[in-house]
Amino acid sequence: MTPIAEVEGRRIALSNLDKVLYPATGTTKGELLHYCATSAGALLAHLAGRPVSFLRFPDGPAGQRFFTKNPPPGAPSWVRTAAVPRSAGQLAKQVLVEDLATLMWAANLVVEFHTPQWQVDNPARADRIVFDLDPGEPATVVECCAAALWLRERLAADGLSAYAKTSGSKGLHLLVPLEPTPSPEVSAYAKSLAVEAEAELPRLVVHRMTRALRPGKVFVDHSQNSAAKTTAAPYTVRARTEPTVSAPVSWEEVAGCTAPEDLVFRVGDIAGRLERYGDLLGPLINLNRAGRLP
Template structure:
């Protein structure tokens, strides 16, 4: 019989709690649900009012995986949804996770949580920028850290504060809080920044996705700033061999990383990290830390002066890694 749990006044049928979803470690669905309940206070502000996409893996990480944007069949009427702009579907909607009850309902579906860089009340107007640093073997997260330090300093030269988390897979994600800006403008800035990074560190960084260009280098994926794209949310579990987390980390941890395992965090690691450090992504919440997006690097509209400063600081941090 499927147990019924009451969460914030909502009745949830939480099923198959003993099912092993991560065979390498024996991590079960019940443990997945417990993890999300434990980190909910930190996770919810980063997904609330942001339309969600789900990567589902209901039979575990060795089973079928499928990506879905539409609300799944059987979505309760009390789970909020929001319209989203999609050229192929003018009536498209996606789920909003706004509270513990909707978080636990979604977690029971066994999902990775992926969010847009904009909020439901302002579609395609971003209040965050993201850069996804993806290492091409034999490069690892260690090389991503070197690239991240350069990008942090370059962004700082434009008055932007970057925060960093593990992707939960192989690389890193850099996030920046912005004053609301059309997604196409954010995309243009992010692409120009990735191109500049490649020019500054051509042996380390590539800005194009072509696999032939990526061995041994870090691909700075700027494309996830497009209005239609989503990125793994802070604190989401990932469908990897072990229950790894997309975990916010400090810049000190990034600078000190010399072995890939230093920046791998599992579900069981997170309560202690949160107790010690709090939410390292908290400055991204709310308008206080938001900054205006400058002109794209090299555009000649205010970006060129800071570009020279950013390249100089990047050589320092790049060489130090």
């Protein structure tokens, strides 16, 4: 019998709670849902106001995975949606995850949460810049940290503040709070910094996606600033071998990273980090911290 949970007055069927999703750690679906419930404050703060896309992996990371921007079939009538622009000027519905009930309903589907750099009431006007630092083997997150420190200083020279989180995979994400700005302008600025980083650090950084250029270097992916692109949300669990989280990190942790495992955080680590540091990405949702493009 499928358990029914009542969350904020909503009845949600929570299925297969004992199902092992991550065999490497024995992590069950119930433990994944527990993580989402106990981290809801931080998760919801970064999902609020943004149309959410889902990377679903119902049988764990080794099973089938599929990405969807459309509301999943069978979504309850109380799950809020919003009309957002798609290609050719068309509108389409996407889910808004802004309360605990919706979060737990979505988590029961076993998903990664992905969001664009803009909010639903201001489409295609980015309120943050994102750089996805992706290491090409044998480079690791250690090299990503070196690139991140350079980008942080370069952004500061333009009056912009950068904040970091792990990707939850191999790399690092840099996020910069911004006064709402047309996405094409943000994309152009981000690309210019990626090109500049490669010119300044040619042995470390590459700004082009060409696979042949990437071994041993950090690809500074600026493309996710496009209005049509999305990035893994802060605190989302990733569909990786272990239940790793896209976790905010301090600049002290970035500067002190000497081995890849230094910046690997799993679902069991986040409650302690939130208690110790609070939300290290809090400035992203504090409009007083937003900067302007030069």
